[in-house]
Every structure is written in C-alpha cells, then in structure tokens.
Amino acid sequence: MESLLAAVTAPSAVTDAAETVAILVLLSEFAMLRSALSRSQVNLYAFQSLAVAALAFIVAAERHVNDLFVLGSLSLLLKVVIVPAILSRVLREAPDDVAGSHRLGVASMVMSAIVLSGFGIFVIGTMPIHSKLLPVLALAIAAAVILVAFLLVIVRSDVVSQAIGFFSLENGVSLAGYVLAAGLPLIAEVAFLFDLLVAVVVFGVLMRVHHGRSASLSTRALEKLRG
Amino acid sequence: MSGVELAPAEIQVLQDLTILVFAPLLSGAIAKIESRLQGRRGPRVLQPYYDIAKLFRKETLVPEDSSFVFLAAPVVAFVCYLTVPLLIPVLTSFPLPLGYMGDILGGGFVLALAGFSVALAAAETGGPYAQLGSSRAMTFGALIEPSILFVTFTVALVTGTDLPYFEAAAVRSSLSQAVRPAHLLAAFAFFLVVLADTGRIPVETHVSTLEFGMIDEARTLEHSGPALALLKWGSTMKQMVLYVILINVFIAPWGLAGSRQLGPVLLAIPAFLAKALGVGTIFAVIDNAFSKLRLFKITEFMAAAFLLAALAVLVLYLGGG
Numbered sequence: 001m002e003s004l005l006a007a008v009t010a011p012s013a014v015t016d017a018a019e020t021v022a023i024l025v026l027l028s029e030f031a032m033l034r035s036a037l038s039r040s041q042v043n044l045y046a047f048q049s050l051a052v053a054a055l056a057f058i059v060a061a062e063r064h065v066n067d068l069f070v071l072g073s074l075s076l077l078l079k080v081v082i083v084p085a086i087l088s089r090v091l092r093e094a095p096d097d098v099a100g101s102h103r104l105g106v107a108s109m110v111m112s113a114i115v116l117s118g119f120g121i122f123v124i125g126t127m128p129i130h131s132k133l134l135p136v137l138a139l140a141i142a143a144a145v146i147l148v149a150f151l152l153v154i155v156r157s158d159v160v161s162q163a164i165g166f167f168s169l170e171n172g173v174s175l176a177g178y179v180l181a182a183g184l185p186l187i188a189e190v191a192f193l194f195d196l197l198v199a200v201v202v203f204g205v206l207m208r209v210h211h212g213r214s215a216s217l218s219t220r221a222l223e224k225l226r227g
Numbered sequence: 228m229s230g231v232e233l234a235p236a237e238i239q240v241l242q243d244l245t246i247l248v249f250a251p252l253l254s255g256a257i258a259k260i261e262s263r264l265q266g267r268r269g270p271r272v273l274q275p276y277y278d279i280a281k282l283f284r285k286e287t288l289v290p291e292d293s294s295f296v297f298l299a300a301p302v303v304a305f306v307c308y309l310t311v312p313l314l315i316p317v318l319t320s321f322p323l324p325l326g327y328m329g330d331i332l333g334g335g336f337v338l339a340l341a342g343f344s345v346a347l348a349a350a351e352t353g354g355p356y357a358q359l360g361s362s363r364a365m366t367f368g369a370l371i372e373p374s375i376l377f378v379t380f381t382v383a384l385v386t387g388t389d390l391p392y393f394e395a396a397a398v399r400s401s402l403s404q405a406v407r408p409a410h411l412l413a414a415f416a417f418f419l420v421v422l423a424d425t426g427r428i429p430v431e432t433h434v435s436t437l438e439f440g441m442i443d444e445a446r447t448l449e450h451s452g453p454a455l456a457l458l459k460w461g462s463t464m465k466q467m468v469l470y471v472i473l474i475n476v477f478i479a480p481w482g483l484a485g486s487r488q489l490g491p492v493l494l495a496i497p498a499f500l501a502k503a504l505g506v507g508t509i510f511a512v513i514d515n516a517f518s519k520l521r522l523f524k525i526t527e528f529m530a531a532a533f534l535l536a537a538l539a540v541l542v543l544y545l546g547g548g
Contacts, residue, residue, distance in 0.1 A: 020408045023542065030534060034527070110530040114537050121541045137545045 015135050018058050022138040024051045025175060026117065029148045029168055033113055034106050038094075038160035038217065042087045045164050045171075049079030052171050055138070059178050067186040068178075071193075075174070078193055083167065083200050090204050091160065094211050101158040101218060113151050117144030139179040145172035158217045159210050163203040170196050231489040235323050238492060242317040243309050245496055246471075250463040251275035253470070253500065257507035258434075264515050275463060282456035290352045290449055300348030301450065301457035307341035308464040315391050315468070316475045318495040320399070320483040322392040330389040331379045334472070338465065342368060345458065349446035356438045360445025363522075367430070367442060370529040371423050374416050377536030381413040384543040391472060395480035412539035414477040419532035421469045427510055429520045429528060440519060470503045478506070 028048040032041050053076040060068035102109060120143035129136055146169055153165035174192070177184065207217070214221035233241070255272040262269025271277075289297055313325040314334045329337070346361035379389050385404075386393040398405050426433040426443045438445055447458045475483060482498035484491035520528060 016403055016407055019542070020406070020411065023408045023412065023538065026538070105526075106524075107526040107530040110527075110534055114534055118537070118541055121545060125545050135545075137542060140545055141542075 014058065014062050018055060019135055019137050019141075021051050021055045021058065022141040022175065024048075025055070025171065026141050026145050026148070029145050029152070029172075030110065030113060032161075032164060032168060033109060033148060033152045033155075036102075038091055038158065038164075039088070041160060041164045042084050042091065045087075045167055046080050046084040048168055048171050049075065049083075052174055053080065055175065056178055059182050063182060065182055067189075068182060070186060071189045074190065074193060078197065079167075079171070083196070086200055086204055087160070087163070090207050094207075094217055101156050101161060103155045103157055109151075109155055112155075113148045116147040116151055117141075120144040120147045136179075139176055142172050142176035142179065145169075145175060157219045159203075159207045159219060160217055162219070163200075163207065166199065166203070167196065170199075233487050233489055233492060235487070238319060238487065239313055239323055239325055241492065242312045242323075245317055245499075246312045246464050246467050247309065249496070249500060250467040251279060251460065253467050253503055253507065254463040256504055257511055260504075260508050261511040261514055264511055275459070279456045279460050282451075282459065283453050285452040287452035287454055290354065292353055293348075293351045296344075296351050297348045297449075298454060300344040301454045301461065303344040304341035305457045305461045305464075307337050307344075308461050308468060310337050311468050312471070315471055316395050316480065316483060317471050317499070318484055318492050319487075320392075320395065320480070320485050322390065326390065326392055331382060331391055331394075331472075331476075332376075332389065334391070335375055335379075338468070339368070341461070341465070345446050349449065352449040354449045356441070356445050357447075357449045359438070360441055360443065360448070363442045364446055367423065367525060367529070370526060371420055371532065374420050374529065374532040374536045377533065377540050378413045378417050378420070381409055381536065381539040381543060384540065385409065391476045395476045395483075398477070398480050409539045409543045410477075412535045412542065414473075416532050416535035416539065417473055417477055419528070419535070421473050422510065422513070423525075423528065423532070424469055425466045425510070428514045429517045430525055432519050440522075467503070470506060471499070474502045474506055475499065 025048055028044050028051065032044045032048075035041050035044060053072045056068050056072035056075065059065065060072060104112070121140040124136065124140035124143050129139060149165050149169040149172055152168070153162050156162070156165070170192075177189070177192075210219075210221075211217060252272065252275070255270070255275045258274070259269045259272050287298070311334045313323075314329045314337075316322075316326075342364060346364050349357035349361035352358070382391075382394045383389040386397050398410065404410065423430045431442045431444070432440055433444065435441065435444070438448070443462075447455060450458055474480075479502055482495065482502065484495045
C-alpha cells in the first residue's frame, strides 16, 4: 500500500490554492450561466472577480511581484465594488423580468458548457506550455472560463447576461494573463482595467436605452427590428 | 499494549453488525436533530427500532396479482445492504480480506441491485403510486449514475486503483491530498449523490406523505408487515452505508482502527457515529434551508453533481488538481 501511495504525488500548497481559486472562477461562471435572476448574476460576477483578485495576490506573494499587488487591489476595487454597484443601480429601475431568458434547458446548457470547458482544457493540455508562476491547469481553466462566457452570451437572451458574459470574459482573460505574463508592466494592465470601465459605461447606456425603448431587458424585443 | 487481537473475519462480521445495529439509531438521531431545528420535539431517537419491531409483529398482505418477487425483493435488498459494508472501510483503515472483492463500482452495483429489486417488486404490484415511484427511482437513478462513475474515475486517477481503502489512505497521507481541488470536487459531487440517494431535499422530501412528490418512498407503499420492516431497516442501512463511503473514504477518513486490537476496533464505532451525526446535521440543515425542487428540475441538480465530478476528472487530466 505504501508503494502505491508513493506513486501519488500531491501538488504543493501554493499550487493547490491557486488551482482551487481558478476552479472557483470556473464554477462561478457555470453558476452565472444557470442562475435565473440578473441580480444573482451580478453577485456571482462580484464573487468571480474577488477570486481573480485573490489569484493575483497569490501570484504576487509567491513571486514577489509588487506590481501585481497594486493591480490586484485596483481590480478588487473596480470589479468587486464599482462595476457590480453600477450594474445593480441600472437594474434597480428594471423589474426582474428576465427569469426565463434561457434559450436551452438548464441541464442541456450545463452539459454543453461541460463539453466546451472540456474542449478548452484538452486543447491547452496538448500545448507545450510550462509556466513558472502558475500551473498550466490555471491557464486551461482560463480557456474554459472564456469559452463558457461565450456560451453565456449566446444562450441567454437578456441584456444583463450579455453584459455579464462580456465582463466575465475579461475575468477569464486576466486569469490567463496572470499565468502567462505576470510581469507585464503595470501601465499596460491598468489600461485593460480602464477598457473594462469604458465597457461598463457603454453597456450601462445600452441597457438603459434598451429598457427605455422596449420596457424589457430581453433581447428578443430586438428581433422585431428585422426587416 | 497487548490486548485481544481480532481475526480479520471477526472484524468483517463486526462491520456488518455495526451497520445492522446502529443504522436505525443514526436515522432516529438525524430525525431528532431535524425536528429540533424546526422547533418541534420530534420522535424519540429510538423510534425507528420501535417501528421496525412493530412491523415485524404485523401480518403481511400481498397484492393479488404479484408473484414471489414481491416477497423476495425486501430480502434481496436487505442482503445487498449487508454485502456492501464488507467492501468499504467501516471500522479499519487497512483493507480486510473481503475488501478486495469489489471496488467502488462493485459496491455501487450491489446497491443498484437492491434498488432494482425493490423497484421491480413495486412495479409488479399494479399499485399506481408504487409503479410511479419505481419508474421515477429508476429514471433518476440512471441520471445520477454518470456522477458516480466520474467520482470513481477521479479515485482511480488519484490512487491508481479504485478500491475505497486506497482513496481513504491517499486522503490521510497528507493535508495537500485532502485539500487538492480534484479531491474537493469529487467529494462534493459525492455529497450531492448521497443527498439524492438518501431521498433528501432538494430532490425528495423524505418525511412527506404526499405521493406525487415521492420517488424512493413511493416504492414501498404496497408492502406491509415484516417485508416493510425489512425495507425500512434496509433504507436506514443504505443511508448509513452511503455515509460510511462519504465520511470514511472522502471527507474524514480519520479515527479508524489502525490495528486488529479489540479496543481500537470497538472505538471506531462511536467515532464513526459521531462523524455521521455531524454529517447528518449538515443534511438536516440543508433539509430546512432549501425547498424541494420540482420533479422536472431535478435534472438540474443531477447536472450540477455531474459538473463537479466531470471537472474533477478534467482537472486531473492536466496532471494537476
């Protein structure tokens, strides 16, 4: 029995923590996909951003990259506090009328998401990538998060899901960024965050305009614009 | 310390006896906790024993059109529930001779045989609710099966075997094994499987008397007397067997006897009961905090369990996790 166990090598504690956090990011993406209410989607987005920021802190502490501490704090402030606050403010004026915006059944949606994330993980697994900062697994999970975020945008027909899908896509990209390029200059990283802020403003305006015109958050109302 | 050393065969018998004797106690204790949480006094902790004893004294009524299957099913199921404890680490941390007889899948098959025989007997009675229950139990049983398979795959990838004893040993071997993401995912997926298989909210209300919401409970509606007693006893044993796998293999495989000495082996029984009460309390809290899912929403629950189990395998595929 001992000889059998000797073959089993458990990864180190830091790797474990990083992987667990990365998996939490993916799981919250799945939860966003299935949750019916926009409000809980916004909360899940805040949670996911918190996990991404935690990952930044873990990498920063492990590799002594001071820039990452600053970046982690900035993204914590922006993505966990400001963006969800803006989204909730926009949502406060809209009734929760998007409870049934799934185009597919929840079970089939989750199944397709599992297949997609499996695809992402396998594809990254076949690439010869070795990162000193984070395990390749985190990169694979980032790919899975991005694919599931696309699925979220595709299968949910309401404006909030599409905005949240876009923002969480950005979370997936930052996750991949921490794996591949943790030493990126701070100014470049902050520029990405600024992009996100612009996107939030644009999506906020879009949501308001759409809600003002069609009195609904569902994008199905746009279908009547077809000639 | 030199004490009485038990033969492996004696420990195996003791494993079965532990399940046989303490399963109703565990059910009674969890029911008590549950009612205390709801602000009720609840039935006595020993109530399941009284129920079973009462049913053994009653006569057995058999529906007109049913055959020997109806009477054989409770016995078959009972024997199945007595077979599984031989395969899993109930009292000892080291594998006993019969532990090599079957792996997690083998245990799963024996449990499935029990479920199948009860469902067969229910389908045979011609009673509408019993048939409804057996049909539903088989449907949802098939839906939860992929999650069990993927949990088994995870165990196989982690330990190189799929014997429950080795998974438990792997978890005990180091803290990082116990908190590695793949293990956490698989353990949580198995937790959801146990939740579904013991007929708990959000899948089923196990104390309900409303037939339309029933799944497993409805199968035994046509049984009476000693046959029903065996089924009730069997279902408490099934619950305890699932708790053993959940606790002694995945969540907390500590406190098991490391030697064949009488003392540690006997001490493992209260240690397990304490852990099982802890887990039972979690189940009771879930029972009170969530509402039952609509029947056609149960697939979502199954999908969540499958997601966790599938992720565990995917994560291990990359060599991490």
